[in-house]
Amino acid sequence: MVRRSVLVVVLAAAAVGGGAAAAVPMERALTVARGAAIAGTSCTAFPDDSWWHADISSLPVHPRSDAWLSHMSSDVDLHPDFGPSYGDGPDYGIPITVVSASHARVKVGFQYADESDRVRYPLGKDTRIEGGRSSDGDRHAVIVDEDRCRLYETWHTRKQGTRWKAGSGAVWDLTSNALRPEGWTSADAAGLPILPGLLRWSEVRDDTIDHPIRFTTDVSSRHHLWPARHDAGSEDSLDYPPMGARFRLKASFSAAE
Template sequence: MPAIRHLPLLALLVLAACDGGSPTGGGEPGGETGGGDGDQPGLGIGASLNGRRPFPADNPWNQDVSREPVDPNSAALIAACGTRGLHADFGTVYDGAPNGIPYVVVAGGQGRVPVTFDYDDESDPGPYPIPASAPVEGGPSGTGDRHVLVIDRDNWKLYELWDAHPVNGGASWRAGSGAVFDLGSNALRPAGWTSADAAGLPVFPGLVRYDEVVEQKAIRHALRFTCPVTRRAYVHPARHFASSRTDANLPPMGMRVRLRADFDVSGFPPSARVILQAMKTYGMLLADNGSGWYVSGAPDSRWSDDELASLSRVRSTDFEVVRMGTIVTQ
């Protein structure tokens, strides 16, 4: 089920009266320099990054938070996201389309095409290196968030679109918003800017990917998740909020949750254990309004949907909020 669509910050002025809906065991590779020293990523839809990790080792996505203190308002914030089990919002196929947020890896010579944006004041201008065959979230006729994610492996950059639609067979594209990220840098979006995600964060680094779970047998970054109702606030590394509500017991965008250290993962299947260990070590970042405790990932025909479904045995109450820094409300 796709997350609720989001709008950039300026659109909130128009929608201020609206509530809730988003406006906007294998070995680990060795040490890293910049974006990581894994092998060269592959090419194509859902290609393996072969152990290369986006962003520098000290990036918030790659931060080990297993020993960080718990936020004093953790219990209320967890409850605000709903009391239920985790849901893997990815897998093989759902409703006739690949289940999850797809991505494609291209070479540095990939041709660039123009992109027009509905919210061009908070979008990075094109052209973007989007191949005509780039997969769209939900399939060509999908009506959800319609993310398009492109990784330029040679220039180590990430290009992301939200509500993306090809024009003239992909000769150009139109989208709600778009963002470009240097995967070797810790630079953030400008304060108050959206991205292709409501929190102003990149989407790709928060996905559960088959190449990490099954090939590398380790996820070395935080994951992306959604909550039904959020606060008109954000916390580092997020840069944008997507709500008009001001209740301090509602979670701000960028809030990080962590699976409790004492949660026993031994009874889960192998792929689920890898995912749950990442939730203990790196946690999950709140990135958008959507169904409660939906965990984002990339589709792959090789996933075991039964193994992924076992994540539903993990309850929201098995998580805690990692202590947050400054909460931005303006």
């Protein structure tokens, strides 16, 4: 099991549903919307019928929703955490690098090799890394092969001498809904891809967000819910949110504010 010092990840729904701010179960048949292309490519962030594009506005509230909310940074408001802001510079946030199929591929040495996809990754001088290459944070790298519609993601990405290393890595076919093996991490501790959960500027410009937004909380349980494949929480109690949980904003919440 991968354990990390960074905040763990659950998912928040961009759609506004009925009732109080709440977690909702995802194991039901859902209606879906068409996903927008990733900027600079003709690839979408997974197929139109992916759960990433599911409309959850009519799903019931999860029985443990109130308990989860009460154990999630209850003294801190939900807030955007992307930049540049507060002097952090242009490398703050999780950038996306787009490459062609001809981009050179390199071997990567993984700390958690048994749960990583051990193929060659299109890393190079052009790879943008979260926080910059001198960062002491998560250093995620998110790379899209625009010709093959393949997504490559690594965590704790760094180059030491002539060799690339990372904590973990995963490769995704953006035309498929296939999940990772149960129990496997990815570049995200929930075993999910990072890119489809990012809020992108083109979505804000077009006033259309058809997917959940990735967010962090200070603590989670040692459990996960579908579609998550992995967890790295610190609490055994089911009253703490599991990785893979999906949260919905109150119907009264105004996105215009």
